[in-house]
Amino acid sequence: MEQDTRRALVEEDAAGAPVVAGAPPAAALDDAVRAGAVTVTPGDARYADLIRGYNQRWVFSPESVRVVHTRRQVEDVVREAFAAGKKVAARSGGHCYEGFNTDTRILIDLSAMNAVYYDAAHRAFAIEPGATLGEVYKALYKTWGVTLPGGACPSVGIGGHVAGGGHGPLSRLFGVTVDYLHAVEVVTVDEAGEVRTITATREDFERGRSHGALWWAHTGGGGGNFGVVTRYWFRDPAAKGSDPTRLLPRPPAEVFVSTLSWPWEKVTREDFGHLVRNYSSFFERHAAAGSPYASLYSQFMPTPRAAGGAISMIAQFDATRPDAERLLADFFAAVGANVSVTPKVDRLRLPWLHATAWPGLTGPNTPTFRFKAKSAYQHGCLPDDQIEAMYRHFAEVDYANPAARLLMISFGGRTNTVRRDATAFAHRNSVMEMHYVTTWVDEAGEAVHLKWLRDFYADVYKETGGVPLSNGVTDGCYVNYPDTDLDDPAYNTSGTLAHRLYYGENYEALVEAKGTFDPHNVFHHAQSLPVK
Numbered sequence: 312m313e314q315d316t317r318r319a320l321v322e323e324d325a326a327g328a329p330v331v332a333g334a335p336p337a338a339a340l341d342d343a344v345r346a347g348a349v350t351v352t353p354g355d356a357r358y359a360d361l362i363r364g365y366n367q368r369w370v371f372s373p374e375s376v377r378v379v380h381t382r383r384q385v386e387d388v389v390r391e392a393f394a395a396g397k398k399v400a401a402r403s404g405g406h407c408y409e410g411f412n413t414d415t416r417i418l419i420d421l422s423a424m425n426a427v428y429y430d431a432a433h434r435a436f437a438i439e440p441g442a443t444l445g446e447v448y449k450a451l452y453k454t455w456g457v458t459l460p461g462g463a464c465p466s467v468g469i470g471g472h473v474a475g476g477g478h479g480p481l482s483r484l485f486g487v488t489v490d491y492l493h494a495v496e497v498v499t500v501d502e503a504g505e506v507r508t509i510t511a512t513r514e515d516f517e518r519g520r521s522h523g524a525l526w527w528a529h530t531g532g533g534g535g536n537f538g539v540v541t542r543y544w545f546r547d548p549a550a551k552g553s554d555p556t557r558l559l560p561r562p563p564a565e566v567f568v569s570t571l572s573w574p575w576e577k578v579t580r581e582d583f584g585h586l587v588r589n590y591s592s593f594f595e596r597h598a599a600a601g602s603p604y605a606s607l608y609s610q611f612m613p614t615p616r617a618a619g620g621a622i623s624m625i626a627q628f629d630a631t632r633p634d635a636e637r638l639l640a641d642f643f644a645a646v647g648a649n650v651s652v653t654p655k656v657d658r659l660r661l662p663w664l665h666a667t668a669w670p671g672l673t674g675p676n677t678p679t680f681r682f683k684a685k686s687a688y689q690h691g692c693l694p695d696d697q698i699e700a701m702y703r704h705f706a707e708v709d710y711a712n713p714a715a716r717l718l719m720i721s722f723g724g725r726t727n728t729v730r731r732d733a734t735a736f737a738h739r740n741s742v743m744e745m746h747y748v749t750t751w752v753d754e755a756g757e758a759v760h761l762k763w764l765r766d767f768y769a770d771v772y773k774e775t776g777g778v779p780l781s782n783g784v785t786d787g788c789y790v791n792y793p794d795t796d797l798d799d800p801a802y803n804t805s806g807t808l809a810h811r812l813y814y815g816e817n818y819e820a821l822v823e824a825k826g827t828f829d830p831h832n833v834f835h836h837a838q839s840l841p842v843k
Contacts, residue, residue: 348388348419349378361420364405365466368681368757373418380423382508382541385498389539390506392417393833400836401539403440404468408684409793411535411836419539421470427451429555435493435544436559440470445668452664457559459545460485463608465668470540475791476531476736478744480608480627480667483724485560489530489734490726491545497525499538500833508541509828513548528824531736533790533813536821536840537828562663563606563629567639571646571654572621575614575706578652583702584695585649586611586622590719592692593645594742598723603638604628611646611719616706618713621655630660682750683761685768685794687779688722688741688786697771697784704767712760715749717767737815741786745779765802776805778812787812795837809838 351357352375361378362371374397377388385401392399400412401419412418424439427450436457438447445465451457460481462472469477477488494512501507509522516523528537546558573586590611597604606629613622624646628639639658647654659666693701701717704710723742731739738744749764751757769777772785778797779785788797790813796802797809810818825840832842 348380348384351376351378362418364402364407365680366406366408366410366682367679368683369407369410369413371413371415371418374416376418376420378420378423382496382498385419385421385539385541386506386508388417388419389498389500389833393500393504393506393831398835399833400535401440401470402468403470404443404466404472406464406467406471407534407793408682409795409837411793411838421539421541422468424541429455430544431553433494433544433546434553434558435546436555438469438543438545440468440540440543442469443467444469444472448664448667451559452562455556455559456561457556458562458667459488459491459559461488469543471534472791473543474529474532474534474536474540475789476734476738477791478722478726481560481562481606482726483604483608483721484606484629486725486729487531487734487736489736490729491547491559492526492530492543493546493548494544495526495529495540496542497529497538497540497828499525499828500831501828502830504831509538512544524820524824525828528735528821528828530734531790531814531817532821532824533793533838533840535834535836536825538834562667563631564663565630565660566663566666567626567628567630567635567658567660568666569626569628569639569643569656569658570623571626571643571656572623573650573652573654574621575616575619578622580702580706582650582652583613583622583706584698586646587613587693587698587701587719589646589648589650590624591689591743593642594721594723595691598727598742600725600728602724603632603634604642605724606632607638607642607721609642609721612716613701613705614716615704615708615710615712617709617711618715619711620713624654627666679752680750681752681754681757682748683764684746684748684792685764685796686747686789686792687745687772688738688789689719689743689745689779690741690784690786694784696774700767700770700773704763704770708763708766710759710763712749712751712763714751715760715763718746718748720744720746731816732820735814735817735821737813737817738786738789744789746792765796768796769802776803776807778803778805778807780805780807780812781815787815790814793838798838810840813838 361376397416399417400415403421421441425442426439430437444461444467462479496510511522511526516527550558609626611624722744749760751760
């Protein structure tokens with residue numbers, strides 16, 4: 312039984328083998344399993360907290376929230392919802408950018424399913440979907456000295472992060488998160504209407520077994536499409552043996568975390584153009600996995616001139632390289648070439664885990680935060696028309712929001728060594744990810760903030776209908792940064808809608824998997840895959 316399996320893991324931990332992080336004591340788990348999922352309904356003091364996530368633009372109003380602790384409880388909730396014809400959706404970290412499931416009647420809260428442990432039977436690390444990235448990094452590194460190349464925000468839940476591909480500060484060095492996905496356990500509803508839990512592995516896919524398509528679909532096919540993930544397993548597909556300390560990448564022991572800033576009042580149009588060209592062309596030149604800059608993670612971040620402040624750039628780099636300081640200095644010089652302003656430079660040398668769990672790369676969180684975001688992948692140095700559009704909206708439009716920015720995020724490296732069809736994550740030939748975002752607190756000003764972002768994005772990609780088509784310059788959008796504007800003809804006149812921008816040439820195979828594993832379209836939202 313499932314509870315017996317998890318109890319055995321906890322008991323093994325108590326006997327001296329540090330196996331589980333985040334698991335409740337065995338007796339408490341037994342009580343939770345017997346009681347079933349915790350049901351929270353309107354009128355319960357907990358309800359207001361459980362119906363909202365990271366983006367305060369979206370507040371749910373379900374009939375009930377079910378806080379689950381085990382796979383069996385997830386199965387029971389899905390079975391109940393399907394029998395009653397009620398929309399059901401799952402949430403792990405609550406970081407969805409859009410209000411996809413505000414019409415959900417039964418919301419499954421997976422946050423209590425947050426165990427991280429080594430599973431000897433799979434020779435892989437098992438991670439439940441409610442674990443946050445910060446919890447995952449700490450558990451893997453403190454016990455085994457390994458990690459996953461996941462995102463920079465420690466509060467993101469791994470459940471949704473992995474479903475869209477997952478990438479972050481170590482991806483140029485090690486690849487994207489799903490490059491290490493060994494297996495996935497998913498609660499589904501089959502053609503006969505029976506709730507089934509399927510465990511699908513990389514080997515299933517490589518050997519052409521029927522469940523292999525479900526594993527592949529979870530390597531970038533997006534959240535909320537196929538079922539409810541109740542467990543992931545991870546290991547390096549090239550790893551040998553059963554020593555857990557050798558089954559996932561080992562991060563640098565220490566990293567340099569640097570911040571450069573150029574005060575806006577001193578930056579000219581020409582300076583801005585040089586900065587953007589220098590930065591984007593640097594990563595075009597150093598896109599290969601074997602580059603000495605493979606461990607370099609960076610974000611170049613213009614903000615509106617009208618808000619004051621500065622254009623900034625952050626960089627994280629392996630500090631254990633004997634030539635690290637010289638390489639960093641050369642990088643800074645390359646970005647600042649022909650720029651008339653000398654940047655302020657701050658640098659820290661930090662242990663890797665401290666740097667990863669520290670909010671320095673993502674900034675402080677505000678509990679009443681609202682935001683809208685858009686994305687694009689870039690094949691190389693930005694063309695002049697895109698740079699001019701950026702300058703117009705940052706320097707000439709009167710928009711004084713200091714929390715608005717464009718994050719030009721380094722990409723490429725080992726990520727680009729994997730075939731597009733080897734995983735559902737299709738963006739395997741890019742050197743930067745562009746993340747357009749504006750945040751605010753006051754609901755009354757929402758229209759102003761949305762207009763600035765939409766106008767900005769449309770101007771940058773005006774040559775391709777207002778969106779970043781997959782061509783020689785750009786390569787679509789990131790499904791983990793969903794954007795419903797992509798399906799609105801008021802903002803996208805290209806004729807290419809969200810699914811193609813997210814999935815590219817992998818779209819048809821994902822639709823086929825959707826039809827196989829969710830034939831009744833039980834799991835759906837505004838941009839979920841269609842059943843055909």
